[in-house]
Amino acid sequence: MNKWINSKASIRLLALALIAVVGLAGCNYEQRVQNSTYDYGSKKKGDPKMLGGRMYGAMSSNPNQHDNLWIEYSTHLSTVVSNINGIAAGMVFLTDKNAYVGMTMDWTATGTRKTGGRKAKEQNNTGAKEGVYNVDTGSPYWNNQRFxxxxxxxxxxxxxxxxxxxxxxxxxxxxxKLAPAVQEVHISANMEFVNQLVQYAQEARMGRSLTPWVDSFNTLVKHQFAGGDYVPEPLHIQKRRGQARLENGGKTTP
Structure with a gap:
């Protein structure tokens, strides 16, 4: 009888140990997910993503921080950012002072947006099920100037x-890590900002200098990150106006 009781007790202890191990494994798995780049919303204490000081946004009160002298598109950094979980596509521009990131996001990570959840979504993707682009009008056409x-x-x-x-x-x-000389890193997923940056990236990919567009770029980033009042016209419109001026002998056209 005592032998049976001892055996039963041993089995019970073993079962409890197994439950504890499974529970611990579950907790560890949940913690690993929260600490990974698949979860940007849990904000648990000790999350390695947030250790150390803040690395993005304004670092000084310099009113001329966005008066960049030159800009370049970084293919390598754009690829690195695009490969981060939660990001569909990223574009990175470097200047003499800053790095600017424009991006769209996907569903490969949770918590990419601080608040609002699904109700705050800016995209309506239901048209894909009906074989149309614009589900409100039924139009199948996409504006190729917009990313x-x-x-x-x-x-x-x-x-x-x-x-x-x-x-x-x-x-x-x-x-x-890859551009240690950068003073500030500014990041946005604003639709208009992203669409304009795509055109700067296209210029660079075609081997064209971005020097003629530095002032326009500065105006764009000031509006996005420093409360600037003016949004420049998209690059293709600026180029069209410039070509029209050349054809009209330098006269401004409406």
Missing amino acids: AGPYNSYMTVNDHNEISSELKQTIAVQIR
């Missing part, structure tokens, strides 16, 4: 302050 849009598009976030701080920190850490 991101309100229909059948990867996610954008109008206010860059609504992007998860963990995601922005992850991006900034990667950029600073």
